[in-house]
Amino acid sequence: MHHPMRPPRDTRHPEASLAPSHPKKDSMTTKSEARATRKAEKANDPTRVSFWKFLTWSATGASYAVSVMLLGYFTIYATDSLGLNAGIVAGILVFVKILDALGLLWSGWLIDRAPETRWGKARPFELAIVGVWVASALLFSIPGGLGDVAKYIWIGVAYALISAVFTPLLNSNDPLYLARAFGSRDAITKISSRSGIFVGLFAIVAGIGLPLIFGSAGKDPSAWTIAAWSLAVPMALFGLGRFVFNKEKYLTEDPTTPKVTLKEIWTVLKSNRHLWTIAAIQFVNAFVGFIGVGTYYFRYIVGDLSLLALASAMNILLLPILIFLPVLVRKFGIAKTMFVANLIGAAGFVLFALGGLGMPFVIAALLFSAVAGIPIAFLIPVMIIDSATYNEWQGNRRLESVGGAVTGFGRNIAAAISVGATGLVLTATGYNGTLDVQAPAATAGITVLASWVPAALTVISAFVALGYGKFERQLPTITADIDLRRMEEANGEVPAWATPYMATAATAASGIHIVTEGHTAHGADAGPERSSRDV
DSSP states (O other): OOOTTSOOOOOSOGGGGGSOSOHHHHHHHHHHHHHHHHHHHHHHOTTOOOHHHHHHHHHHHHHHHHHHHHHTTHHHIIIIISOOOHHHHHHHHHHHHHHHHHHHHHHHHHHHHOOOBTTBSSGGGGGHHHHHHHHHHHHTOOOTTSOHHHHHHHHHHHHHIIIIIIHHHHHHHHHHHHHHHHOSHHHHHHHHHHHHHHHHHHHHHHHHHHHHHHHHHTTOHHHHHHHHHHHHHHHHHHTTHHHHHOOOOOOSSOTTSOOOOHHHHHHHHHHOHHHHHHHHHHHHHHHHHTOOOHHHIIIIIISOTTHHHHHHHGGGGGHHHHHHHHHHHHHHHHHHHHHHHHHHHHHHHHHGGGGGGOHHHHHHHHHHHHHHHHHHHHHHHHHHHHHHHHHHHTTSOOOHHHHHHHHHHHHHHHHHHHHHHHHHHHHHTTOOTTOSSOOHHHHHHHHHHHTHHHHHHHHHHHHHHHTTHHHHHHHHHHHHHHHHHHHHHTTTSOOTTOOHHHHHHHTTGGGOEEEETTEEEEGGGSOHHHHGGGO
């Protein structure tokens, strides 16, 4: 019996009962499947960096940045709180920085030769951040009852542990860990620049807090010691975030390849001029960064060390640069981005010469001068990995960690010279840390070190960076050439240890043409013996 309001079912055609009766539901199912597909594609995208990855990867960088800021207060602690001679302290730091430069070369060799462990090859060296913080706290824990000679020895040992042992291991490890954790250049660029947002925020907070803490400590050595340890313990634990949460997922070379030899390292050092360009950029930037008269400038030129906190808070205005840094690099390239940033920074350093006219000039100087260091700080690891790609293209070992060591070598040699020059200028101009007001010659020396010297060096850095542009433009060609060669060696298949970038490039390998200045080749015919002269 049929319902009066319902049409009878058509029993003559059974297929009719199979027809879809809920088109909206089917449409929803299709949309759900599309969303699931997009979600899977997003999860498998080798260039994607999740927020959690970005946050945990930034932990070590943020922790290390605070340790560097803490060390920026050491000289004024040694001269004003301990009453030590600025020239002798500077001489000790210079000597240790030279040891540090040698330690960087050793650390690069050690990391590239390191065996695969359950935690990976590069990842275990992240534990060096703990050593950095323990040694930093010890540097600010010099007993007041010691004689001057014993104090100088304490400084040398503690600073050597920071600068010649733990920091080289941490910094040389960074490029290789990046390459093995993320695998593609786009992802590496994203994590390097976007982590800078978090590191920058952390540095701003530290930049506000440290001047207030040490400003209230005055010249009391015990107050400085308590402050240093109160900072060191939580920062050391926080700095382990990268090690704990970021595994190595990719291999950068065939795991059956023999360990690196000194001859292979020497071959790379002789043949890769781009690596030395990167080292030169790092050298000049480090020379500027390690002049280290900021605390002196605020105490004796501005007149209040605690005002450094207010000025540091203004750096939050620079964070948009970090947000858009990947976009700027994609549009203009690393070389042009660094060139413009350095010229802006040079203008900022010039403004420090006018700091005596009031805080607006000082804040403007701080903001503009800080622009110079942003792309250098966060893009140097990308450049080192690019340099390793060039090594492979030349038929040599990649040696990411050696690349990190070489650029670190340049940084530390510059730091040694810079620290020494600062000490000499302060001594020559009659600086006396026991005085509350310095002589005119001493304040003039502080102003020159804070303004005109870094301004000139930053202009030099701008033009050195611009020279990196030609290699950067040819990098896509080099990368495609390497991918094709790797496929040929694997009989047309992507090697099992290949990175996601290689796997993606391989899908279009048959259509890739290698184009360099003066000739065009297809596939593996464009080997390094033909095109190395063009790059």
